[in-house]
Every structure is written in structure tokens, then in C-alpha cells.
Amino acid sequence: MQRKHIAIIGGGIGGLASAILLARAGYRVSLFEKNPTLGGVCNRSSEDGFTFDTGPSWYMMPEVYEEFFNSVGENIRDYLKLVRLDPSQKAFFDGRPQPYEFSSDFEKDKKVFEALAPNSESALGKYYARAKRRYKIAMPHIRNERSETILAYMKLFFSGKVFGLGRMGTMQREISRLTPSSELRAILSVPSLFLGTMPWRVPSLFSFLTYADFGKGIWYPMGGMYKIVEALVAVGKKNAVEYHTSSPVRRVETEGGRAIGLTLENGERITADIVLSNADRSHTEQLLPASDRDHSDAFWKKKIPTFGAVLIFLGVSKKLPELAHHNFFFAENWDEHLHDIERGVLSQNPSFYVNIPSATDPSCAPSGMENVFVLIPVPASTSLTKEDLDACADRVIEKIATRVPSFKDSIALDRRWYPSDFGEKYNSFKNSALGLALTHFQTAPFRPSHTSRHIDNLYFVGSTTNPGAGVPACFLSAERVVKQIEKAET
Numbered sequence: 004m005q006r007k008h009i010a011i012i013g014g015g016i017g018g019l020a021s022a023i024l025l026a027r028a029g030y031r032v033s034l035f036e037k038n039p040t041l042g043g044v045c046n047r048s049s050e051d052g053f054t055f056d057t058g059p060s061w062y063m064m065p066e067v068y069e070e071f072f073n074s075v076g077e078n079i080r081d082y083l084k085l086v087r088l089d090p091s092q093k094a095f096f097d098g099r100p101q102p103y104e105f106s107s108d109f110e111k112d113k114k115v116f117e118a119l120a121p122n123s124e125s126a127l128g129k130y131y132a133r134a135k136r137r138y139k140i141a142m143p144h145i146r147n148e149r150s151e152t153i154l155a156y157m158k159l160f161f162s163g164k165v166f167g168l169g170r171m172g173t174m175q176r177e178i179s180r181l182t183p184s185s186e187l188r189a190i191l192s193v194p195s196l197f198l199g200t201m202p203w204r205v206p207s208l209f210s211f212l213t214y215a216d217f218g219k220g221i222w223y224p225m226g227g228m229y230k231i232v233e234a235l236v237a238v239g240k241k242n243a244v245e246y247h248t249s250s251p252v253r254r255v256e257t258e259g260g261r262a263i264g265l266t267l268e269n270g271e272r273i274t275a276d277i278v279l280s281n282a283d284r285s286h287t288e289q290l291l292p293a294s295d296r297d298h299s300d301a302f303w304k305k306k307i308p309t310f311g312a313v314l315i316f317l318g319v320s321k322k323l324p325e326l327a328h329h330n331f332f333f334a335e336n337w338d339e340h341l342h343d344i345e346r347g348v349l350s351q352n353p354s355f356y357v358n359i360p361s362a363t364d365p366s367c368a369p370s371g372m373e374n375v376f377v378l379i380p381v382p383a384s385t386s387l388t389k390e391d392l393d394a395c396a397d398r399v400i401e402k403i404a405t406r407v408p409s410f411k412d413s414i415a416l417d418r419r420w421y422p423s424d425f426g427e428k429y430n431s432f433k434n435s436a437l438g439l440a441l442t443h444f445q446t447a448p449f450r451p452s453h454t455s456r457h458i459d460n461l462y463f464v465g466s467t468t469n470p471g472a473g474v475p476a477c478f479l480s481a482e483r484v485v486k487q488i489e490k491a492e493t
């Protein structure tokens with residue numbers, strides 16, 4: 004019997020992971036990616052001996068990666084050489100001369116927190132314990148789609164088990180009650196930035212990421228995060244997935260309420276029994292005839308994107324012992340920066356993140372040098388000028404130089420990406436870095452689903468669907484959508 008053919012639009016983590024699961028379930032799978040390389044935002048660029056991961060840099064929740072590889076008959080250790088980072092992160096605060104180093108081992112880190120915010124230990128211990136319980140309760144719900152309907156979602160919040168874990172408030176509210184220390188609040192709010200959203204918009208349930216950070220450890224795949232993409236493609240090839248890069252999709256072809264294939268930008272027609280899109284959900288709707296779209300333009304206009312990002316890729320011609328692999332620079336008024344993002348303006352004193360993989364992995368930079376990746380959260384707006392964005396990037400470089408002697412003089416390579424690059428490269432939602440924000444009303448049942456209301460055999464996977472942004476979340480998204488496809492096909 005001829006195998007059914009599934010055409011996948013987009014080669015981000017969600018698309019690559021789904022391709023493997025579907026191939027192993029017996030489908031013929033072809034994947035069409037608009038860019039010359041696979042990986043979506045999890046990508047890589049190299050120049051003058053410096054190699055940069057251009058998207059994710061935090062390898063968190065290692066068990067999700069491991070379980071995915073196990074589920075497709077593979078051992079992740081055959082593909083990735085993982086090292087646990089210690090220190091896992093370094094925090095620099097305006098007005099504090101010395102940085103604070105964390106290990107992502109809560110027992111050890113308690114002392115650092117106590118030095119930062121005296122007398123916080125007991126409250127912090129409770130916060131951490133709650134984050135851990137939330138992690139243990141939330142993960143099976145996410146995996147088994149037990150939060151997909153409004154009723155199930157409400158049950159998750161109000162069931163006796165979860166009710167004791169905190170109200171249905173926001174991360175900000177919970178953290179503010181915990182401690183008056185603005186430094187501690189800033190560190191505990193970092194998970195909201197992993198989700199690309201303000202802590203006052205993120206449901207408090209997501210504090211489970213604090214446990215992922217300080218309880219499960221931060222890891223690094225030697226060679227860089229792009230090794231994850233290479234591993235997925237290697238496993239896909241073993242399972243006969245066909246990859247087509249530089250193949251932007253222009254249209255999803257439909258007939259009588261079913262998808263019948265794709266038309267590529269070059270005019271080529273691809274017939275398919277099922278279509279799965281890993282491209283941004285609102286972009287995918289634009290590929291459909293208007294009558295087949297689930298949502299109007301007005302619906303998407305109202306949706307809140309995550310923040311945008313200024314990315315700076317620096318090749319630095321000396322070692323930087325002052326910095327660790329992961330570094331946060333927190334501005335004195337952390338909230339003010341985030342409010343500026345919501346107001347659509349560039350902050351004069353932003354907080355930002357600095358990643359130096361060559362601190363762990365010498366293969367990323369020429370000998371004696373460092374590859375430095377800087378991420379500044381900014382509004383995901385196209386109205387910001389290149390001059391203003393450049394000035395913002397320059398201010399951040401100046402700020403790093405206050406902690407690292409002769410930093411500016413040692414910059415041998417300086418490349419920058421702005422929010423519009425995300426729109427142009429990946430068709431990302433409103434030029435945002437991480438797609439649709441995870442606010443109360445854009446989470447779980449309120450988030451665009453894996454299925455189409457109008458087209459029976461059209462599905463969606465990746466960060467703009469459930470459960471949301473992050474590499475582990477996209478693995479889970481793939482597992483969920485493939486379960487739904489298989490259920491519909493039997």
C-alpha cells in the first residue's frame with residue numbers, strides 16, 4: 004500500500020521533530036524550508052573563525068530532549084556531548100561592583116541569594132519548592148494535552164492539587180510578595196524573559212521554569228546549540244525524511260475543506276495527503292485562501308507578540324575571564340526597561356544578556372579569543388530606526404566595557420540583527436523573537452490550536468501553537484500534534 008504523504012512547511016525545531024515522529028509512524032515526509040539552512044531560529048552563523056548560535060543558547064530541561072530521542076529509538080548521547088555548566092550564570096547589577104555567580108544547584112545558590120538579599124532564604128525556599136511542585140504537575144498536563152480545553156485548563160488551576168500552589172495571578176505579583184529586593188525580583192523574573200514576555204503578563208504557573216533553571220541545571224552541547232539541529236536532521240535522514248531548503252511555500256492548496264498540497268514560490272506544485280505547518284501560525288493563515296482561514300486579520304492584530312530582539316555578534320580578540328558562559332546585566336530599574344518595551348520605545352538603560360560559548364567550548368572562536376552573543380529585549384516594532392537601534396547596541400557595548408577592561412578595543416568582528424530581521428528571515432509574528440506571547444489569554448486553550456477549524460487535514464506545530472516558546476516546548480508541541488494526526492487517521 005502506498006504510504007500517505009505529509010508535507011511540512013518550515014524546518015524549525017517543531018517541524019524537524021514532527022518529521023521524525025511522522026516518518027517513524029509510517030508516513031512519507033517531505034519538509035520545505037524557506038531558508039538555505041534548517042533549524043528556524045535555532046540557527047548558526049560563522050565568520051573569521053567565530054561561530055555563533057543565532058537563537059537559543061540555554062539548554063534547559065534536559066530530560067525533555069533525552070525523552071524525545073529515546074522515543075525515536077535513539078540515545079541523545081550518541082549525538083550530543085553535553086556538559087553541565089558551573090557557574091551556570093553570572094549576574095551583574097547596576098550599583099553593585101561585584102557580580103554574583105550561580106551554579107543552578109539550589110542548595111549552593113541559596114547562599115548567593117542570601118548575600119544578594121539578606122533574610123530571603125525562607126521565602127525563597129518556599130518559592131522554589133512551589134516551582135518544583137508546579138513543574139511536576141504541569142509537565143504531564145502539557146505532554147498529555149490535559150489543558151487544551153477551557154474546562155481542563157480551569158480544572159488545572161482549581162483542582163485541589165494545584166490550588167495549594169498559588170492563585171491564578173501573574174509571576175510579577177507572586178515575586179513582589181516574596182521579596183522587596185529588586186535584584187532578587189529581577190533574577191526570579193528571568194523565566195518570563197525566556198518566554199519573551201513581561202513578568203506581569205506571564206501566569207504565575209510558569210514559575211516552574213525557576214525550578215528548571217535552579218533545580219535541573221543548565222547544560223551545553225559541545226559545538227553549540229546548532230548540534231541539536233544537526234542531530235535531528237541526522238535522525239530524520241535515517242528515517243528517510245526528505246528535506247528541501249531554499250524552498251519557500253507560497254500557498255497551501257485546498258479543495259472541498261481539505262488540503263491537497265503546496266505551491267512553492269518557484270511555482271512547483273507538491274501534492275500531499277496531510278499538511279503540517281511549523282511556520283508562524285498567522286503567516287500560515289496568509290498562505291490559505293481567505294475563506295479557509297481560522298482567524299481574521301483583526302484577530303491577529305489584537306494578539307500580543309513577545310518582545311523583539313537586538314542581537315549583537317562580537318568576535319573579541321582576547322579571553323574574557325570577567326564573564327561566564329551565561330551572563331545577565333540587570334539595569335537598576337529593571338521594570339522601567341520592560342515598560343519601555345510595552346510603550347514601544349527603546350530604553351536608555353536596558354537590561355541584557357551576554358552569552359560566551361567559547362568560555363566552555365574552544366571550537367567556537369580562534370585560539371585566545373571569544374565569541375560573544377548579546378541579546379537586548381526591545382519592542383518588536385518596525386518603526387524603530389536603524390540609527391536608534393545601533394545607538395542602543397552601542398550603549399550596551401559601553402556597559403559591558405565598564406566591567407571588562409579594554410573590551411571595546413578588542414572587538415574584531417561586530418554584526419547585528421534587529422527585529423525586522425526576524426520578520427524577513429523567519430516570517431516571525433510581528434517581527435517578534437519568540438512569536439505569540441504567553442499571556443493568560445494566549446496560553447493553553449486560548450492559544451492557537453494544532454488543528455484547523457476549516458481544513459480537516461491541516462495541522463500546526465511550533466512555538467506559536469501549544470505549549471509555546473522554547474526548544475523543549477517545541478519538542479512537546481511535535482509530540483502533541485503527531486498524536487492528533489495519528490488519532491485522526493485511525
Ligand SMILES: Cc1cc2nc3c(=O)[nH]c(=O)nc-3n(C[C@H](O)[C@H](O)[C@H](O)COP(=O)(O)OP(=O)(O)OC[C@H]3O[C@@H](n4cnc5c(N)ncnc54)[C@H](O)[C@@H]3O)c2cc1C
Pocket residue numbers: 012013014015016017018035036037038041042043044045057058059060061062063250251252253281282283286312378428429430436437464465466467471472473474475477
Ligand atoms: C534570540 C532567541 C533566543 C532564544 N533562546 C532560547 C534558549 O536559550 N533556550 C530555548 O529553549 N529556547 C530559546 N529560544 C526559543 C526557541 O529557540 C524557539 O521557541 C524555537 O526554536 C522555535 O521553534 P519552532 O518550531 O517554533 O520553529 P521556528 O524556529 O519558528 O521556525 C519556523 C520555520 O518556518 C520557516 N518558514 C516560515 N515561513 C515559511 C514559508 N512560507 N515556507 C517555508 N518555510 C517557512 C522559517 O524560515 C523557519 O525556519 C530563543 C529564541 C530566540 C529567537
